[in-house]
Amino acid sequence: MVQAADGKDALQQLSGPVDMIITDLNMPNMDGLELIRQVRAMPSFKFTPIIMLTTESQAGKKQEGKQAGATGWIVKPFKPEQLLGVVKKVLG
Amino acid sequence: MSFADQGRKAYLVEASEILDQAEETLLKLEKKPEDSELLNRFFRSMHTIKGSGAMFGFDEIALFTHEVETFMDKVREGAIRLNTELVDLLFQSRDLIRDMLKEEGTNRGERARDIVSALQKHLPRDEITQESSGPAIQADAVMETEPLRIFRIKFRPGENIFFTGANPFGLLQELLEMAAGRKPGDQDDTGPVLCRIVARTDHLPALQDLNPELCCTWWDIILTTARDENAIRDVFIFVEDDAELVVETLSESEQIGTERTQKKLGEILVHRGVLTPQDIEEVLQQQEKIGQLLVRTGKVSSQEVASALAEQELSGQVSSLEKAKTKVQSSIRVDSEKLDKLVDLVGELVIAQSRLNQVAGHLDSSELIALAEEMERLSDSLRDNTMTMRMLPIGITFNKFSRLVRDLSRELGKEIRLTAEGGETELDKTVIERLNDPLVHLLRNSIDHGIEDPEARIAAGKPREGNIVLTAAHGSGEVIIRIKDDGKGLDSKKIREKAVSKGIVSPDAEMTEQQLHELIFAPGFSTATKVTGVSGRGVGMDVVKRGIDELRGGISLESKKGRGTAITMKLPLTLAIIDGLQVDVGAESFIIPLSNVEECIELRHTGEKREAKSIVNLRGEVVPYVRLVDWFGLKEQGLAIEQIVIMNISKHRVGLVVDKVVGQHQTVIKSLGRVYGNVRGVSGATVNGDGSMSLILDVSALVEDSAKDA
Numbered sequence: 072m073v074q075a076a077d078g079k080d081a082l083q084q085l086s087g088p089v090d091m092i093i094t095d096l097n098m099p100n101m102d103g104l105e106l107i108r109q110v111r112a113m114p115s116f117k118f119t120p121i122i123m124l125t126t127e128s129q130a131g132k133k134q135e136g137k138q139a140g141a142t143g144w145i146v147k148p149f150k151p152e153q154l155l156g157v158v159k160k161v162l163g
Numbered sequence: 164m165s166f167a168d169q170g171r172k173a174y175l176v177e178a179s180e181i182l183d184q185a186e187e188t189l190l191k192l193e194k195k196p197e198d199s200e201l202l203n204r205f206f207r208s209m210h211t212i213k214g215s216g217a218m219f220g221f222d223e224i225a226l227f228t229h230e231v232e233t234f235m236d237k238v239r240e241g242a243i244r245l246n247t248e249l250v251d252l253l254f255q256s257r258d259l260i261r262d263m264l265k266e267e268g269t270n271r272g273e274r275a276r277d278i279v280s281a282l283q284k285h286l287p288r289d290e291i292t293q294e295s296s297g298p299a300i301q302a303d304a305v306m307e308t309e310p311l312r313i314f315r316i317k318f319r320p321g322e323n324i325f326f327t328g329a330n331p332f333g334l335l336q337e338l339l340e341m342a343a344g345r346k347p348g349d350q351d352d353t354g355p356v357l358c359r360i361v362a363r364t365d366h367l368p369a370l371q372d373l374n375p376e377l378c379c380t381w382w383d384i385i386l387t388t389a390r391d392e393n394a395i396r397d398v399f400i401f402v403e404d405d406a407e408l409v410v411e412t413l414s415e416s417e418q419i420g421t422e423r424t425q426k427k428l429g430e431i432l433v434h435r436g437v438l439t440p441q442d443i444e445e446v447l448q449q450q451e452k453i454g455q456l457l458v459r460t461g462k463v464s465s466q467e468v469a470s471a472l473a474e475q476e477l478s479g480q481v482s483s484l485e486k487a488k489t490k491v492q493s494s495i496r497v498d499s500e501k502l503d504k505l506v507d508l509v510g511e512l513v514i515a516q517s518r519l520n521q522v523a524g525h526l527d528s529s530e531l532i533a534l535a536e537e538m539e540r541l542s543d544s545l546r547d548n549t550m551t552m553r554m555l556p557i558g559i560t561f562n563k564f565s566r567l568v569r570d571l572s573r574e575l576g577k578e579i580r581l582t583a584e585g586g587e588t589e590l591d592k593t594v595i596e597r598l599n600d601p602l603v604h605l606l607r608n609s610i611d612h613g614i615e616d617p618e619a620r621i622a623a624g625k626p627r628e629g630n631i632v633l634t635a636a637h638g639s640g641e642v643i644i645r646i647k648d649d650g651k652g653l654d655s656k657k658i659r660e661k662a663v664s665k666g667i668v669s670p671d672a673e674m675t676e677q678q679l680h681e682l683i684f685a686p687g688f689s690t691a692t693k694v695t696g697v698s699g700r701g702v703g704m705d706v707v708k709r710g711i712d713e714l715r716g717g718i719s720l721e722s723k724k725g726r727g728t729a730i731t732m733k734l735p736l737t738l739a740i741i742d743g744l745q746v747d748v749g750a751e752s753f754i755i756p757l758s759n760v761e762e763c764i765e766l767r768h769t770g771e772k773r774e775a776k777s778i779v780n781l782r783g784e785v786v787p788y789v790r791l792v793d794w795f796g797l798k799e800q801g802l803a804i805e806q807i808v809i810m811n812i813s814k815h816r817v818g819l820v821v822d823k824v825v826g827q828h829q830t831v832i833k834s835l836g837r838v839y840g841n842v843r844g845v846s847g848a849t850v851n852g853d854g855s856m857s858l859i860l861d862v863s864a865l866v867e868d869s870a871k872d873a
Contacts, residue, residue: 091328111326117376120328134404142328143401160337160401161328 078106085110091120091142091161096132104139111140120161124149174219175264176496181208182261183562189253190565196245205253206235212260223271224263230279231256234286243285252281254566311343311357311387313413313478314395319363319381321405329402331378335360337398341388357387359473365464381407383470385477413478428454431471437463499592502553509542509549510740510831516542517828517852546740546829554736555595557635557644558586563599564606568631571610578617578628579610585635590642594714594734598644601710605646605730606631608704613650613728623725625649641716642736647729653722655679662688680722684708712863715741715756715846743830743849745857746808746821749797754830754849754859755819759810763824766805773799776869779807779818788818789869794844810862817866828852832859843868 073089075081078101081094092110096103103123110116120142125132133144145157185208192201209232217225231253237243256278262268316338320331342358361383368379386395395410396403429443438457446456454468516539523535561583572579590598614620614629621627632647655676662668662682674682682688686705711718716734735741735758743754766779766788775793778785788807792799800822807818832847839845846861 118325118328120330137327137404140327160333160398161330162333 078102078109081106082109085113085116088115089119091122091158092116093122093124095124096136097126104135107136107139107141122157122161171219171221173496174215174221178212178216178224178264179261181212182257182264183559184208185257186254186566187562189250189257190569192245192253193247193250193569196250199239202235202239202245206232206239209235221263223275224260227256227263227275227279228260230282231260234282237286249282249285252278256282311389312391313474314384314386314388314392315409315411315413315474316384316386316395317381317407317409318384318399319407320378320402322377322379324378324402324405325376327402327405331380331382331402334398334402335382335384338384338386338395341386341390341394341398343387343389357477359385359470359477361466361470361473363464363466363470365466383466383473385413385470385474387477413474428468428471428475431474432457432463432467435471437467502549502592505549506553509546510833512542513546513740513829513831514850514852518854521852550591550736550740551589553592554589555592556587557590557595557598557642558583558588560595560599560602561586561633561635564602564633567603567606568610571607572614572629575611576616577610577614579614579631580628581606581631581633583633588635588637588642589736590635590734591736594642594736597710597714598732598734601707601732602644602646604704604707606633609646609648609650609728613648613652615651619651623651641733644732644734645729647727649727652724652726652728653680653683653720654724658682680720683720684718715758741830741832741859743828743859744808745825745828745851746791746806746819747823747825748791748795748821749800751795751797752825752851752855752857753791753821754828754857755808755810755862756859757827759812759862761809761811761816764807764809764818766807766820768803768805781809781816781818784816786816786818788820789865790820792820792822794865794869810866812863812866819860819862819865830859 073084075084077098078094080100081092082101085092094103094106098106101109107121107123110119110121121140123136123141123144124147125136125144126147136144142161143157145153185205188201188205188208192198192205195201209228213225213228213232216222216228234243238245238249243249255274259268259271259274259278263271268274318331318334320329324331339358339360363381363383364379366379366381367373373379388395392410392412396408399406399408429438429440432438433440433443442462446460446462454472457463458465458468516535519535519538523531564583565581568579568581609631614631615623615625617627620629630649632645634643634645634647636643658679659668659674659682662679662685663670665688667682667685667688668674683704684707688705708718711732711734714734716732718730718732720728720730722728742757744757744760746753746755764779764781773790775790776787778787780786786809790805791797802822806821806824808821808824809816809818828851830849833849834847835842835845844861844865845858846864847859849857849859851857
């Protein structure tokens with residue numbers, strides 16, 4: 072488990088392979104959408120599942136995230152079981 | 164009997180069945196304490212026992228079970244995690260409920276209080292006061308019988324699906340888990356998996372054009388599930404925007420069976436819009452398998468056919484599943500005494516039938532003979548049907564043993580796994596009941612003497628956990644039951660020493676390994692030097708052997724030192740009717756169980772003195788024989804030629820000399836009653852077709868006794 076403060080921090084910490092990435096959308100320095108775009112552009116993370124946390128269930132944000140390359144999303148606030156459900160779904 | 168009494172009686176029967184299931188569930192829970200399906204099952208058991216208990220006035224049970232149920236509810240919600248201590252408490256609860264049902268055991272009130280307070284210690288604080296006010300009738304939250312529906316799902320992901328990190332395989336897996344019926348990876352079920360997935364690769368480009376990072380495959384899925392369409396769509400929630408997803412309901416199982424639901428392949432294809440009815444007509448005229456034909460004529464791809472076939476197969480399976488359900492529902496509970504009575508009556512009928520046959524033969528009336536033959540057919544099938552009614556799967560007994568093994572191995576500090584196979588094998592109810600004690604004894608022996616302590620096992624290069632395998636199977640009109648362990652096996656040297664010191668064999672007797680092993684069946688033999696609470700009380704294997712003999716069965720044993728022991732029992736399917744060989748001796752007639760008989764030969768006398776016991780040369784083999792005339796002290800007929808019935812008893816040939824062999828009959832066994840029950844050499848009696856009576860010989864006891872007198 073690798074923890075990062077924001078998008079920029081995450082990009083720097085992302086060195087070895089990971090099973091999946093969970094990211095918020097609204098973050099200082101680099102927001103979630105940008106992070107997803109940059110991660111997807113890296114060859115070794117081309118197919119890595121990325122889950123984004125959205126505060127509002129607005130279709131627009133979700134759509135943007137999907138286009139950036141997110142695998143799925145969770146609407147905040149969520150219960151631990153929901154998170155587990157999504158992780159299980161994405162990792163199979 | 165009043166209605167309420169009937170209700171109470173039915174409750175007692177049902178509750179004890181539920182308790183048996185609950186025990187099984189607990190045993191599994193012990194291994195998988197987090198399994199929500201098991202937790203739910205145990206909760207439901209408690210709920211049913213409580214609910215019906217309150218209804219029929221079993222207040223003691225209802226009150227106590229309510230507490231257990233409350234506790235289980237918290238476990239189910241995840242507020243409490245099960246551990247060994249808690250599972251132990253649940254076992255105790257289950258045992259207490261059983262005692263309450265049977266009104267057995269002392270201090271039930273005290274035990275209940277102890278268990279409840281122990282359980283409550285684990286409840287979250289605030290739950291205790293508000294919940295324990297008495298049994299409340301509440302709706303069962305768990306819906307058990309959602310109707311099954313068949314869905315046809317087409318899932319065609321966008322080419323770029325991999326670039327979003329999604330994994331189509333995981334989604335298909337998720338669907339598979341939603342399917343009704345057997346889940347992939349289930350061991351204890353043999354039902355069909357009610358989900359078919361057909362991968363469609365029709366649009367896969369040629370290899371040189373293939374970009375492996377694009378997804379060109381799509382899937383047709385036929386899914387039978389109790390869940391609704393939304394649940395299916397939820398599976399695809401992350402990918403549905405970029406994918407083509409079609410979910411259609413094909414049928415609800417409520418309609419299955421009421422009308423023809425298994426559609427023909429062509430109908431399915433037409434309904435999918437892939438074909439027109441004219442296409443079907445056109446190809447049908449060529450009278451080939453429609454699937455192959457459609458593919459060959461280029462109407463559809465082979466995968467389209469495969470997918471449609473899957474649909475056809477699945478709807479067929481669902482309707483048979485539904486039929487099985489209704490079959491279960493239409494069964495009724497019958498008091499086993501009534502069944503016993505029925506078997507008696509059928510026995511009488513078989514006897515009356517053979518008298519009718521004889522009379523018809525004497526009167527020489529073709530009309531009467533025809534009638535008698537017809538009656539014979541009917542009574543035969545009536546007999547067979549009645550016998551199958553008494554058949555029960557032996558699994559019921561096997562399940563009880565898991566608990567025994569668990570408790571005992573814990574008490575002895577051993578680690579043992581019991582595997583039961585062939586639990587569906589059916590045996591007569593009486594046989595199963597009387598088999599219980601011998602099996603318990605054998606299992607105890609395996610646990611106590613067979614399997615070593617974990618340390619000793621590791622030292623011997625074996626896995627820590629000992630294995631006991633219990634199998635049941637049908638074989639040539641018998642049922643074969645086997646208990647096999649991978650423990651230390653029998654010690655021939657010890658057995659020999661013991662047998663000599665007990666005077667069972669003489670010190671200079673020459674015996675093979677196998678013969679030595681079989682000495683443990685001898686009366687008064689027990690090798691355990693220390694008498695534990697488990698086994699080794701000196702009433703060991705001979706009791707087991709006698710129990711099996713009484714069931715007209717056989718027992719044998721194989722053992723390898725350091726490798727383990729296997730004990731095999733052969734049992735007849737039923738006790739009520741056997742195939743018997745009727746023989747005449749003096750003025751009496753006897754029945755020899757046909758299963759023991761090998762052949763009949765003549766014994767010619769040429770004036771020499773007739774010995775009560777002697778030997779005969781059977782194709783070079785020396786076979787001892789006993790003359791029944793002398794054995795039973797009957798009047799000598801003085802025939803020049805007598806018959807020897809050659810029998811095979813525990814791998815030895817012996818002969819019984821009789822005056823005349825009458826023939827083979829279906830023999831209805833009547834017990835001799837208390838007074839004559841213990842006469843050695845005779846196991847029962849039967850009524851012959853002419854109304855006379857024959858004794859049924861207990862051949863092994865007879866041979867044993869005559870060998871002793873020698």
